[in-house]
Amino acid sequence: MPELNLTSAPAHLRHGSNIGQPLTRRDGVLKAKGQATYAADNHPPGMLFAVMAVASISRGRVTSLDVTAAKRHPGVIDVMTSNHKPELAIDPEIKTNPFVFRMEVLQSNEVRYANQPIAVVIAETLEAATEGAALLAPRYETLPALVGLDAGESFVPPVVGVGNPTENHRGDVEAGLAAADKRIDAVYETPPQYHNAMEPHAIVAAWDGDSLQIDMPTQGLMLSLARVAELFGIAHDKIHIRSPFLGGGFGSKGLMAGPPVLGIMAAKLVGKPVKLVLRREQMYGPVGHRAPTRQRLRIGTDSEGRLTALDHHARTVSSTFDDFYEPAADASHTLYAAPAIRTSHDAVRVNTGTPLFMRAPGEATGSIALESAIDEMAWACGIDPLAFRLKNYAEVEPITGKPFSSKALRACYEQGAARFGWAKRPLQPRQMRDDAGLLVGWGMGTATFPALMFQAEARAVLRRDGSGAMEIGAHDMGQGAWTALAQIAADELGLDIDHVDFKAGSSDLPDAGIAGGSAHTATAGAAIHSAGAAVIAKLADFATSDERSPLFGAGNAGVIARDGRLIRRDDESRGESYAEILARAGVAEVEARGTGAPNPAAMEEYAMHAHGAVFAEVKVDPELGQVRVTRMVGAFAAGRIVNPRMVQSQLFGGMIWGLSFALHEEAITDRRTGRIMNANLGEYHIPVNADVPPLDVITVEEHDPHVNALGIKGVGEIGITGSAGAVANAVWHATGVRVRRFPIRIEELLK
Amino acid sequence: MKQFDYVRPATVSEAVAAAAQPGAVYLAAGTNLLDLMKGGVSRPDRLVDVTHLDGLDRIERLADGGIRIGALVSNADLAHDADFAKSYPAVAEALLSGASAQLRNAASVGGNLLQRTRCAYFYDTASRCNKREAGSGCDARDGENRTHAVLGWSENCIATHPSDFCVPLVALDAIVEIEGPNGRREIALDELHRLPGDTPERESALEPGDLIVAVRLPPAARGFAAHARYLKVRDRTSYAFAVVSAAAALRIENGKIMEARLALGGVAAKPWRARAAEDVLKDVAPTVDAFQEAASRALADAKPSGDNAFKIELARRIVVRALSLAAAGTPARIPALPASPFASTSGAIHA
Structure with missing residues (x-):
């Protein structure tokens, strides 16, 4: 791999600090x-x-593979099957920790879902391996597939999401509903969706004795490394994973999945480096997806339009062999001040790859249902949807009663509504038309996502030549970590960003945790913050304890790092450069480590969430039913904004995903076979440029002293929430037709 | 991939000879064929690359007032030919509503005519498909068939032909010039594609070795230029096949329709010429009532082949709209969102 050389071109001129x-x-x-x-x-x-080679049935058993035919094909070196493969050190069915999911690595002939790997052909060329896989011509014993949200007896899973309780309640929902002046009771359905990162899952694995070199996109370098270590029974320090760039991950590259493990096994089998890249359709199975949901919302209000109860139940699915449950109903915990709230989940098992976290897991599915239902409730009360939301504004987190660490949602509503021109919205649907006679509708949704923190470590270095380094095994999935984290590093080291050698994306660097949960900038940033502070403190020790330094006697607390110099807090004219301090101390460099972690005391005391308000305009052809979003405004409050350009881009991406959720995305599953019939980017629709209107993102100023030292809440996922509901509500406002099955399709608007 | 021979003949007759043997197929831009080969749907033994043949990439104005379009003219070049677009605006609009800019730059006229259905069960080699493998059965019939045919389908096949380009072409009586082992012949485009019946594997009137060398529009086709539109309803604004589309072309004189042409796309295994609808529009004023009558005629024989009854009502509405748009007059410029219901939206961003 060539040197990244990110700093060869100087970063843009800056004024003041790098952050911001x-x-x-x-x-x-x-x-x-x-x-x-x-x-x-x-x-x-x-x-x-x-x-x-992947299974073309979703349940049953592979009875034969024509390995001979495949091996006879010119260029084919070997065929890895359940009978011919390197043994793993542990059974892949064993879940060694909650972040381990079961994977299919040829441990048996059983087929549990369509597109499950059933063999691997290794060849001198991609073409030969591809044809070898086709020549295997698998035969199966096929069993009836379990498909859909009614596939069998439902059950209540022990937890949903990552360890969330399946049920939550506060107050008496039934009493609240009974006492309500007005009620709604509505059922919404969301389809299975697939992450579809532009870059498919890929691995290049090379063994050297018992050492293993891996190139693989991952959102979790150390989690992946640990999983590889236990599967292959080798020490952590024998494994090196490089992941400098990801072409998107969205949750599907967070944990080690089966296919990259097969790549490592294949390399071991043939004793040569091996590359394994998934074809697009192979990404619809073994690497996770967003499970479908059916959500029932029952809401009641008093005669003033204040909520009396909010009951949110979600049905979802998991695989037949592992457990991940889309925590959709949890979206109702934080936004609206109902005195009685209940959220609950149940599930059925189907023949699918195990669902997984996909950008805003639970929040995205739950939000479109909740925001639709709130819109329906506002209409039932005859109240403007924004006024209704303000009337039910949660001053404390409804489900826990905790105060918010910060919450600038009111400002989001105000600024977003003003920019959009919401005040002119007629209350009744189907009132607006454009010059061409198209129906016009305006809808809104509230956005929210928890401000999470994981654990991370960073190593900071200051060098005698005046430069610095910050090392952290962080992940750039396209969100801009190479830039934003380097900005934090520069500020923490008191250096210009061009003088900081920022290293990331490799498993031999300190553990940055996982790039997920919208927590990576906060988590890695906190580690960088503390490592920077620690190395500056060490440097200051040299100076303040040396009588030859102008800083002698200033003490650690009395020194400021700025522009590559330490200066006295009480007299900024007195100071000296890092280079001078290190030269006098006779050391080439000074280093320190720092960690970032959540603060349990603050988490106990406060509810921590980012918020936002999204406003959408759609146009709908009154006779033909085709829908187009023509404007979107999103106002988001997410604490400190490290790089406004990257943040805007993240929020654009989230809002477009929300639009996609409401109008486009759906894995079409054959109801008989459980196979996905549109497993390609031509037919699995996501918005194209012509579907995306000019987007207007406002970042609302918000200072949060509690979430973490830097006050960062994260912006990776929140953009989907609120946006999907805003588009759906705008379609209703345009047409007067309430569609509760997503994505909204033409046929529902023809009625 | 399966190993195959690749030949690049120098002349049309060499190409025809090379392609006449079993297992041979022509390769033009490959925008459809290569995907089919990668997916194992199509497994030819021999590719006969025709992209270097001389003389097939020209647009010729004929002395009789017609036009002859070489089979290798790209979709984009044809659509952006100013004279062509002015004379046959619905054809240009249809071309620009198809695929993406990158695909249109590559895809050829002849290839567009012969593109395969987008039925998911045809593409999925693990499914039964009478079109892909004669007599194997049709998994679409009881499967996910929201977008499938509502006209001309049989129990053996409910797939649709996905072309936009062919829809206005068939309305304008386009003629296909074919070079085959027995020399040159020509047929009406309306006779090129076959309805499935009991032999859905036979998709066209072409015989082994037949090469489409040109498409011709007769002189009369130019007479509709003032009132010709293509309208395409789809599940997203661009880069999606039609759920249903229609090409409408009218010759209006003194407030009366002298002649109407109407064809539907996305509804059948072929571009669907609606002659019964055309007949009721002759010598009548271009009114919504007349268009509704035409729509009802056009869909008189339609029946759902699955979860797609909505397409029949949608098709009726599209017919009415397309005829209304055509009656209102061809716009001076092709809209930024060609063929879209949002074509007239101001400030539209180009697809």
Whole structure:
């Protein structure tokens, strides 16, 4: 891999601190030139190509594979099957911790879902491996597939999401509903969706004795490394994973899935480096997805339009062999001040790859149902949807009663509504038309996402040449970590960003935790913050304890790091450069480590969430039913904004995803076979440019002293929430037709 | 991939000879064929690359007032030919509503005519498909068939032909010029694609070795230029196949329709010429009532093949709208969102 050399072109001029500056992507030039090395761009000498054969049934057993035919094909080196494969050190069915999911790595002939890997063909060329896989011509014993939200007896899972209680309640929901002046009772359905990162899952694995070199996109370097170590029975320090760039992950590259493990096994089997890249359709199975849901919302209000009760139940699915339950109903915990709230889940098991977290897991599915229901409730009360939300504004977190660490949602509502022109919205639906006679509708939704923190470590270095380094095994999935985290590093080191050697994306760097939960900037940033402070403190020790220094006697607390110099807090004219301090101390460099972690005391005391308000305008052809979003405004409060350009981009992406959720995305599953019939980017619709209107993002100022030292809440996922509901509500406002099955399709609007 | 021969003949007759043997297929831009080969749907033994043949990439104005379009003219070049777009605006609009800019730059006229259905069960080699494998059965019939045919389908096949381009072409009586082992012949485009019946595997009137060398529009086709539109309803604004589409072309004189042409897309295994609807529009004023009558005629024989009854009502409405748009007059410029119900939205961003 070439040196990243991110700092060869100077970053934009800055004024004051680095944090808060809209720097362009420091890896942008590399990417524009095609020089950014993604995993599958690596070609170690002697590398072979592996191609998976996947099951075309969703339940049953593989009874035969024509290995002979595959091996006879020119260029094919070997065929890895359940009978011919390197043994793993542990059974892949064993869940060694809650972040381990069961995977299919040829441990048996059983087929549990469609597109499950059933063999791997290794060949000298990709073409030969592909044809070898086709020549396997698998035969099956097929069992009836379990498909859909009514596939069998439902059950109440022990937990939903990542360890959330299945049920929550506060107050008496039934009493609240009974006492209500007005009620709604509505059922919403959301389809299975697939992450569909632009970059498919890929691995290049090379063994050298018992050492293992891996190139693989991952959102969790150390979690992946630990899983590889236990599966192959090798020490952590024998494994090196490089993941400098990801072409998107969205949750599907967070944990080790089966296919990359098969790549490592294949490399071991043939004793040569092996590359394995998933075909697009192979991503619809073994690497996670968003489970479908059916959600029932029952809401009551008093005669003033104040909520008396909110009951949110979600049915979802998991696989037949593992457990992940989309925590959709939990979306109702935080937004609206109902005195009685109940959320609950149940599930059925179907023949699918195990669902997984997909950008805003639970929040996205739950939000579109909740925001639709709130819109329906506001209409039932004859109240403007924004006024209704303000009337039921939660001053404390409704489900827990905790105060919010910060909550600028009111400002989001105000600024977003003003920018959108919401005040002119007629209350009744189907009132607005444009010059061409198209129906026009305006809808809104509230956005929310928890402000999470994981654990991370960073290593900071100051060098005698006046430069610094910050090392952290952080992940850039396209969100801009190379830039935003380097900005934090520069500020914490008191250096210009061009003088900081920022290293990330490799497992030999300190553990940055996982890039997920919208928590990566906060978590890695906190580690960088404390490592920077620690190394500055060490440097200050040299100076303040040396009588030759102008800082002698200033003490740690009396010194400020700025522009590569330490200066006295009480007299900023007195100070000296890092280089001078290190030169006098006779050391080449000084280093320190720091950690970032959640603060349990603050979490106990406060509810921590980012918030936002999204306003959407749609146009609908009154006779033909085709829908187009024509305007969207999103106002978000997410604590400190490290890089406004990256944040805007993240929020754009989230809002577009929300639009996609409301109008486009759906894995169409054959009801007989459980197979997905549109497993490609031509037919699995996501918005194209012509579907996306000019987007207007407002970041509302918010200072949060509690979430973490830097006051960062995260913006990776919140943009979906609120947006999906806003679009759906705008479709209702345009047409007067309330569609409760997503995505909204033409046929529902023809009635 | 399966190993195959690749030949690049120098002349049309060499190409025809090379493609006449079993297992051979023509390769033009490959925007459809290569995907089919990668998916194992199509497994030819021999590709006969026709992209280098001379003389097939020209747009020729004929002495009789017609036009002859070489089979290798790209979709984009044809649509952006100013004279062509002015003379046959619905054809240009249809072309620009299809696929994406990148695909239109590559895809050829002849290839567009012969593109395969987008039925998911045809693409999925694990499913039964009478079109892909004769006599194997049809998994679409009771499967996910929201977008399937409502006209001309049989129990053996409910797939649709996905072309936009063919819809106005068939309305304008386009003629297909074919070079085959027995020399040159020509047929009406309306006779090129076959309805499935009992032999859905036979999709066209072409015989082995037949090469489409040109598409011709007769002189009369130009007479509709003032009142010709293509309208395409789809599940997203661009880069999606039609749920239902229609091409409408009118010749209006003194407030009366002298002649009407109407064809539907996305509803059958072929571009669906609606002659019964055309007949009721002759010598009548272009009114919504007349268009509704035409719509009802056009869909008189329609029946759902699955979860797609909505397409029949949608098709009726599209017919009425397309005829209304055509009656209102061809716009001076092709809209930024060609063929879209949102074409007239001001400030539209180009698809």
